[in-house]
Amino acid sequence: MAKSKSTTNATSAPEGQKSRRDFIVVASYAMGAVGAGAFAWPLVDQMNPAADTLALASIEVDVSKISEGQSITLKWRGKPIFIRHRTKSEIAEAAEVATADLRDPEDDGLRVQKPEYLVVLGVCTHLGCVPLGQKVGEVRGEYDGWFCPCHGSHYDSSGRIRKGPAPTNLEVPPYTFLSDQVIRIG
Amino acid sequence: MSEKQFSNPAVRWIDHRLPIFSFLNHEANEYPTPKNLNYFWNFGSLAGISLVVMIITGIALSMSYTAHVDYAFESVERIMRDVNHGWLLRYIHMNGASFFFIVVFIHIFRGLYYGSYKAPRELLWILGVVILLLMMATAFMGYVLPWGQMSFWGATVITNLFSAIPGVGEAIVTWLWGGFSVDNPTLNRFFSLHFLLPFVIVGVVVLHLVALHRFGSNNPLGIDTKGPQDTLPFHPYYTIKDFFGLSVFLTFFAAAVFFFPNFMGHPDNYIPANALQTPAHIVPEWYFLPFYAILRAVPDKLGGVLAMFGAIAVLFILPWLDRSPVRSGRFRPIFKIFFWLLLADCVLLGYIGAMPAEGLYVLVGRLATVWYFVHFLVILPVLSVIETPRPLPQSISKPIFTGGGAMAGAAAAPKEKV
């Protein structure tokens, strides 16, 4: 702005020096930027989950009604939750795996509170499809767990990723056993 | 721009104060256009008309559409059954999106073949790629609105692409959704943006046209116009040609709207969205298939996403990848072969994108993906150095470089002198 062109101006400083006018110009731009930013943030942040969305209630389930080898699907925060009453062989299979060789190494023991009941989010960690394997007769992939048909991810009987494009294991949601039979999710 | 003397006094009065008539006369009437344009040059105006058709039918649809997860699907069915002519508006809008993409893809491959992206039209080309991106975003969000199974799962998969970004990915996806899954907040904002983006496209189209009119159209010979003997006034020569092309286009378009309205759609989208069940085989709309194939070709989440966006990114830098001084593929014998290979490769990618990701399809998809990038990143730069182009004509009026030509037709003949 200032510099050589405005040296004839009374308020400007000699060549190469900052004048008071330069200061005012920079300060105005800075104030403008702060103001624009202060207005932009609410515009961006209004797209984040609203208070009532965040407050979505937790759900309670009686898991004693699920017989061995069966699964149920519930909806929590708009997403499916898989609860599987695992068979002895599925539990053994999940425990036997050499954890260190997995893409997302995690012990089966850390993924369950009671080995019989596996609770995971039924959301493929690749791009979010719901894997198959909940209903009797559905394909369950090569590792006796779930198979995501969208791009071919195989999960094992602990919900861990074994094959295909998904990067991580099926997520375990926060949950607690309220009694021997009832789980609260969320 | 010089002020033209219009005979109508009202026009003259207005034009003196608001030179809109001079502007239109300059840019759409006397605007000098190369006289040798072929029918591939029709697709720009067809794209513009498609955009207008989408906006008009879209505004009409919005008057009966309800952007809420409990009502969206039924409001679209109501448009189809009860709203007067609703079926017509929706079928025009639905098929219009497909035809818009057909037109724009032809428009783009025209540019690729005739080297329209080369200096001095680099920015014109880049603005075109921006329009393509905006169209893709608009069409993606529009497809979510009827809230069928494909709407829901398409939205889930595509928004999840952003979760591949290291660190902030999850936060971005939650922000896009406005919740923890694709749900009502997502549908609402997609409607808002689907309404907005076409008008943003109009803005970029205006810039595209300003850039076009700076140097005028390229042409099948790819050489610059050298004077009035090489050009024709836009009106009536190209207005009439564009109208003729439009009538052919509308014939195909009407055939689709009236006889095969669901041919390019997917039947699963007539099943209401269900957040607990993914359809056995989800596919995006056909115009996204080549990109979807590239996404799936890479067996790594982040890698796949980068490759998919990279497929568009190479188009942005294309003017600097192909350094050959010759624009038109007509005079580039080797380039011409690779151009057709690229076209075949894109069609193949589209086919692979529609197939399940298993067995041979995976392998072919990977090879085709590699070829796509090799074409732009290796073959074009190398060809610019090693290829010997055929000799160029002296001018558009003298297409045969040994002497004046029959094509130097009546209109330009008297003035023919460079």
Ligand code: HEM
């Ligand atoms: C670039 C231009 C546009 C494209 C490519 C486009 C694309 C689409 C697509 C693919 C659909 C889904 C059709 C279906 O399967 O039902 C759709 C739906 C819709 N669009 Fe657009 N659209 C455009 C412009 C607009 C505009 C400007 C508006 C409003 C002003 C609009 C309003 C709507 C509405 C209300 C729906 C839902 C009704 C329906 O599904 O038919 N669109 N759009």
Ligand code: FES
């Ligand atoms: S979403 Fe499950 S494999 Fe892609």
